[in-house]
Amino acid sequence: MGLIVQKFGGTSVGSIEKILNVAECVRGEKERGNQVVVVVSAMGKSTDQLVNMAKEISEQPNKREMDMLLSTGEQVTIALLSMALNQKGLEAVSFTGWQAGIMTEPVHGNARISKINTDAVQNQLDAGKVVIVAGFQGVTEDGEITTLGRGGSDTTAVALAAALNADKCDIYTDVTGVFTTDPRYVKNARKLLSVSYDEMLELANLGAGVLHPRAVEFAKNYNVRLEVRSSMEKVEGTVIEGEATMEQNLVVRGVAFEDGITRVTVLGLRNSLTSLSTIFTTLAKNHINVDIIIQSTTDEGAANLSFSIHTDDWIPTLNVLENNKEILAYDQLDAENKLAKVSIVGSGMISNPGVAAKMFEVLANSNIPVKMVSTSEIKVSAVVEEKNMLKAVEALHEAFELGQN
Amino acid sequence: MGLIVQKFGGTSVGSIEKILNVAECVRGEKERGNQVVVVVSAMGKSTDQLVNMAKEISEQPNKREMDMLLSTGEQVTIALLSMALNQKGLEAVSFTGWQAGIMTEPVHGNARISKINTDAVQNQLDAGKVVIVAGFQGVTEDGEITTLGRGGSDTTAVALAAALNADKCDIYTDVTGVFTTDPRYVKNARKLLSVSYDEMLELANLGAGVLHPRAVEFAKNYNVRLEVRSSMEKVEGTVIEGEATMEQNLVVRGVAFEDGITRVTVLGLRNSLTSLSTIFTTLAKNHINVDIIIQSTTDEGAANLSFSIHTDDWIPTLNVLENNKEILAYDQLDAENKLAKVSIVGSGMISNPGVAAKMFEVLANSNIPVKMVSTSEIKVSAVVEEKNMLKAVEALHEAFELGQN
Numbered sequence: 003m004g005l006i007v008q009k010f011g012g013t014s015v016g017s018i019e020k021i022l023n024v025a026e027c028v029r030g031e032k033e034r035g036n037q038v039v040v041v042v043s044a045m046g047k048s049t050d051q052l053v054n055m056a057k058e059i060s061e062q063p064n065k066r067e068m069d070m071l072l073s074t075g076e077q078v079t080i081a082l083l084s085m086a087l088n089q090k091g092l093e094a095v096s097f098t099g100w101q102a103g104i105m106t107e108p109v110h111g112n113a114r115i116s117k118i119n120t121d122a123v124q125n126q127l128d129a130g131k132v133v134i135v136a137g138f139q140g141v142t143e144d145g146e147i148t149t150l151g152r153g154g155s156d157t158t159a160v161a162l163a164a165a166l167n168a169d170k171c172d173i174y175t176d177v178t179g180v181f182t183t184d185p186r187y188v189k190n191a192r193k194l195l196s197v198s199y200d201e202m203l204e205l206a207n208l209g210a211g212v213l214h215p216r217a218v219e220f221a222k223n224y225n226v227r228l229e230v231r232s233s234m235e236k237v238e239g240t241v242i243e244g245e246a247t248m249e250q251n252l253v254v255r256g257v258a259f260e261d262g263i264t265r266v267t268v269l270g271l272r273n274s275l276t277s278l279s280t281i282f283t284t285l286a287k288n289h290i291n292v293d294i295i296i297q298s299t300t301d302e303g304a305a306n307l308s309f310s311i312h313t314d315d316w317i318p319t320l321n322v323l324e325n326n327k328e329i330l331a332y333d334q335l336d337a338e339n340k341l342a343k344v345s346i347v348g349s350g351m352i353s354n355p356g357v358a359a360k361m362f363e364v365l366a367n368s369n370i371p372v373k374m375v376s377t378s379e380i381k382v383s384a385v386v387e388e389k390n391m392l393k394a395v396e397a398l399h400e401a402f403e404l405g406q407n
Numbered sequence: 408m409g410l411i412v413q414k415f416g417g418t419s420v421g422s423i424e425k426i427l428n429v430a431e432c433v434r435g436e437k438e439r440g441n442q443v444v445v446v447v448s449a450m451g452k453s454t455d456q457l458v459n460m461a462k463e464i465s466e467q468p469n470k471r472e473m474d475m476l477l478s479t480g481e482q483v484t485i486a487l488l489s490m491a492l493n494q495k496g497l498e499a500v501s502f503t504g505w506q507a508g509i510m511t512e513p514v515h516g517n518a519r520i521s522k523i524n525t526d527a528v529q530n531q532l533d534a535g536k537v538v539i540v541a542g543f544q545g546v547t548e549d550g551e552i553t554t555l556g557r558g559g560s561d562t563t564a565v566a567l568a569a570a571l572n573a574d575k576c577d578i579y580t581d582v583t584g585v586f587t588t589d590p591r592y593v594k595n596a597r598k599l600l601s602v603s604y605d606e607m608l609e610l611a612n613l614g615a616g617v618l619h620p621r622a623v624e625f626a627k628n629y630n631v632r633l634e635v636r637s638s639m640e641k642v643e644g645t646v647i648e649g650e651a652t653m654e655q656n657l658v659v660r661g662v663a664f665e666d667g668i669t670r671v672t673v674l675g676l677r678n679s680l681t682s683l684s685t686i687f688t689t690l691a692k693n694h695i696n697v698d699i700i701i702q703s704t705t706d707e708g709a710a711n712l713s714f715s716i717h718t719d720d721w722i723p724t725l726n727v728l729e730n731n732k733e734i735l736a737y738d739q740l741d742a743e744n745k746l747a748k749v750s751i752v753g754s755g756m757i758s759n760p761g762v763a764a765k766m767f768e769v770l771a772n773s774n775i776p777v778k779m780v781s782t783s784e785i786k787v788s789a790v791v792e793e794k795n796m797l798k799a800v801e802a803l804h805e806a807f808e809l810g811q812n
Binding site for chain 2: 018021022052055056058059060063064066067068070071073074077078080081082084085086088089095096098100101122145147
């Protein structure tokens with residue numbers, strides 16, 4: 003008998019019908035003789051509805067009260083799922099974050115889990131019950147309700163799996179696993195049977211939205227065996243673990259891509275020593291996320307700086323830079339919109355210095371100009387024009403032979 | 408500086424606009440220099456929506472999970488109201504039932520409050536904050552979420568007022584107070600400035616829906632000064648306290664009425680000694696509430712029994728009686744529908760034996776046949792035909808001079 007943690011996201015519990023489907027999925031695992039803990043998100047659009055109500059009251063709603071409000075979303079789902087299981091004759095009991103002993107730091111909106119008191123959950127498991135836990139939420143030592151921010155339910159599931167020493171944590175979603183690239187756009191995309199934590203981390207960060215990077219990091223730290231699988235189709239998913247056991251020989255494992263990128267260029271920075279940190283500190287204070295950063299120095303000793311942002315952030319970025327022109331001490335601004343980022347990912351790259359070179363060769367052969375580049379040990383990202391994005395993805399997917407088993 | 412508990416029901420918080428209006432009401436009390444605790448219900452129809460989702464899953468949803476589900480309704484309201492107050496620059500903090508220390512017996516769906524640990528609420532009051540508490544919900548010693556059933560939010564407010572030793576508990580509603588009779592039907596209806604607990608209890612039980620009888624009982628036991636007032640109009644409401652100080656000389660204080668009554672008659676009960684208790688025990692087991700009961704014995708020693716029920720309960724009652732005909736040992740059944748109950752209420756009646764006589768005289772003069780009668784120390788109820796209900800109410804309201812100050 004094993005202990006399995008299952009996590010179902012908002013789409014998988016988006017209607018009563020889907021909740022009944024999830025109940026069947028839970029029953030299947032239970033009938034295979036396993037103990038089951040289920041972590042669920044709020045139903046489909048319900049979080050958005052709650053946020054909209056809050057926004058009607060205040061542009062910047064009190065954060066403590068926002069957590070109070072949003073945490074009701076998952077509480078609705080756990081109650082309904084537990085009713086569905088009990089109706090099917092399966093003993094189940096639901097727990098809010100505080101009831102499940104999910105302790106967090108005293109931060110609202112984006113709290114990190116500090117500890118899990120598993121007694122209540124373990125007692126119910128020992129009594130033979132399915133335990134359903136509200137994802138995305140926790141409680142501080144002082145009894146304040148907190149939420150975990152984006153990817154919170156994934157994190158709850160992984161943290162519970164770690165704390166309960168579960169055999170496996172299954173992340174159910176609306177795709178059947180992790181693919182070499184987005185199958186909606188590239189027909190040769192192939193499902194990966196296994197990826198390593200680090201590869202998943204890069205893929206997640208690069209927009210392969212099936213799993214939140216934070217949850218992957220948690221899984222890596224506590225060595226929790228994850229599987230991403232479909233809540234609708236009964237097929238094998240993708241296992242995420244220490245090493246990608248099945249396909250180690252492959253250097254590149256996937257191609258990720260993302261459009262809506264803007265490159266901002268700041269020309270003639272007169273104080274290159276301090277202005278770099280000043281610019282990024284100022285942008286961070288204004289909640290603008292910067293991705294790739296490139297700096298070059300001109301002959302006159304002034305510096306030019308380019309960085310990439312989401313196009314959504316372009317207007318706020320412009321405002322921040324213009325309002326602080328004196329302090330930042332630069333000559334002029336420039337921006338290029340309609341860009342995209344294409345990345346290749348694979349832990350095999352660490353020992354294969356030629357991979358980046360091959361990527362640029364493939365892009366050059368396809369007549370795709372590269373605007374910016376960024377590399378890590380297990381990925382290479384190139385910023386290209388949006389119109390070239392899919393052409394680049396297909397060429398790379400083909401060149402690195404990702405469509406073949 | 409006083410301590411005021413304010414309670415706002417579902418209609419008063421039914422939209423964002425109404426919640427902002429409630430926030431103004433709270434601010435008014437705060438600006439008068441008082442400490443304020445606010446108890447709120449779920450927004451308008453939100454409880455119904457939650458119940459409907461549960462019913463889609465199960466005819467009889469698991470009661471524990473029903474409490475888990477329904478308690479989210481008030482949690483949404485407390486968060487939104489607290490946001491609204493903070494937005495207006497008034498420091499506020501919201502508490503769920505468990506956070507506010509509302510302890511209940513371990514019963515789901517209809518729990519009674521066993522104790523209130525006021526520390527958390529008192530600390531926030533001492534820090535100068537408005538404290539907003541979710542009505543209708545509590546928590547058991549074991550950390551299980553419970554709900555208090557019908558009238559639960561009124562009860563939460565009164566119980567908190569008692570535990571905090573508040574100076575007053577204001578029940579805000581969509582009417583301006585307690586009236587001598589329903590002002591929607593009788594244009595001479597007059598608002599009462601004060602009524603006693605016992606009078607309010609009878610009025611509440613007789614369908615004057617502004618306040619739940621359970622909350623009135625609680626207020627009476629703990630001597631909490633209640634005021635029923637309007638959340639929309641700034642006018643004096645009705646004070647409910649030990650003695651009706653202002654209008655003690657009036658014998659009859661109000662006329663209550665209710666239609667949709669059915670009289671059931673059971674003829675030829677052969678075992679009059681035991682059958683009475685058997686019938687009502689059987690009905691109670693089937694959740695059928697019986698109001699007025701009349702028994703008479705015939706010359707042959709068999710008994711005839713009449714009782715009144717809500718017409719909604721007629722089919723279930725018929726089923727219960729017919730299915731148990733052998734055990735109950737009766738000859739035949741009879742029923743009369745389209746009846747109504749008209750009651751006069753006033754604590755002055757205790758010392759005025761002529762009041763009931765006057766009531767029957769008034770009804771007789773109006774040519775209204777009386778079908779059944781029931782009396783208590785402070786009320787007399789008569790069952791009449793539905794078509795005569797309002798005529799009876801108006802005649803009684805007139806005869807007892809209730810329209811005059």
